[in-house]
Amino acid sequence: GESVGLHLPTLSVQEGDNSIINCAYSNSASDYFIWYKQESGKGPQFIIDIRSNMDKRQGQRVTVLLNKTVKHLSLQIAATQPGDSAVYFCAENKSEPGTITNAGGTSYGKLTFGQGTILTVHP
């Protein structure tokens, strides 16, 4: 079936450095992508999302880049802090005709998750 995967399972950086976490997806029909952060013992926490009609979106210290040509998604974290240490997951979603949704045909909660990357930030 369709799947979303990550290139690097672990990433170690020094505090203050920029981090880049990568993700490859295989479903060309996907139209919505999200990055989640999961700390130990907690559920995934939404970081940032991007729709397929965009190639870049910026948040606070985070940027998501989408390259639909090569089906690649990345998360950039600027000035990485020890509190950023966690597992990061990309997730994808595609509109499904007939799906019960809030609006626009997209069920934002019906997600396919990637493998996950463990980010460790050293002080």
Next chain:
Amino acid sequence: SAVISQKPSRDICQRGTSLTIQCQVDSQVTMMFWYRQQPGQSLTLIATANQGSEATYESGFVIDKFPISRPNLTFSTLTVSNMSPEDSSIYLCSVEVQIMNTEAFFGQGTRLTVV
């Protein structure tokens, strides 16, 4: 954001028994989702639970093994039936909420160990 509470937060169960996990949301939501996260792995969608209709299960998951209830717009349960050690996982409830944008929020999860 939505506040999602799951109970229990963790449990150790004997094989062959069943466990019901509760998910309570602090606001009314149309769609609720149940995910499984096996040890050291990513999340896999089990089913979508909508109030007033049967849950929709993903490939590889069946109602007899994972019966779901959705009695109202703030509550859902997932039962893991006739458990085996292979069912040891974190089970997570998720809801779709529209604030400025539409996002999926997750509960803290229920860590299940089957012995």
